[in-house]
């Protein structure tokens with residue numbers, strides 16, 4: 001397994017893993033194992049990979065088995081959900097500091113292929129993504145849908161993210177989570 005920052009050649013592999021885990025495509029039976037709600041066009045994903053260097057992947061035999069996105073708040077500002085989060089961000093604190101678009105970035109979505117869940121790959125990809133942003137920001141922020149119990153368990157038990165608060169968007173309830181980018185595995 002090789003963990004690295006994604007290149008354009010990984011685009012199709014990332015999109016197919018995203019599709020396999022997207023709420024629009026997964027069955028009710030698989031929903032308890034987690035789901036992704038963010039949608040990307042090819043152009044947006046290309047910009048994420050090339051301009052932001054914001055996609056960490058794990059590959060085995062040329063197959064993308066995991067990805068984690070990480071990027072500036074500005075990058076996301078065209079998505080209504082993120083525009084809302086940016087507006088609400090200063091209401092939340094981490095380690096006695098008010099969260100801002102300058103001192104934090106947004107991590108997620110993360111996806112681990114079904115075949116390699118529970119193997120420790122989640123932790124490896126999480127920390128590799130965190131390390132990729134360490135020089136740029138002191139704090140990482142993410143949101144977790146409160147019905148995504150597997151994601152919440154992974155981000156609190158497998159890695160020690162802290163709950164900074166909760167918020168609602170489009171009748172969904174979310175946890176706002178944060179951690180220091182100085183954290184290592």
Ligand SMILES: CC(C)(COP(=O)(O)OP(=O)(O)OC[C@H]1O[C@@H](n2cnc3c(N)ncnc32)[C@H](O)[C@@H]1OP(=O)(O)O)[C@@H](O)C(=O)NCCC(=O)NCCS
Pocket residue numbers: 021032033034035036037108109110111112113116117118119120121122148149150151153154157158
């Ligand atoms: C969320 C995800 C990244 C976590 O990675 P993972 O490899 O599955 O994580 P792990 O299995 O190591 O840890 C998850 C923990 O949640 C537990 N868990 C599994 N299903 C659960 C459920 N329905 N409710 C509560 N906990 C659950 C697991 O048992 C495990 O804890 P344990 O090892 O102590 O038993 C992965 O499942 C995934 O990609 N899901 C689909 C996409 C997604 O939801 N992404 C996150 C939101 S963007």
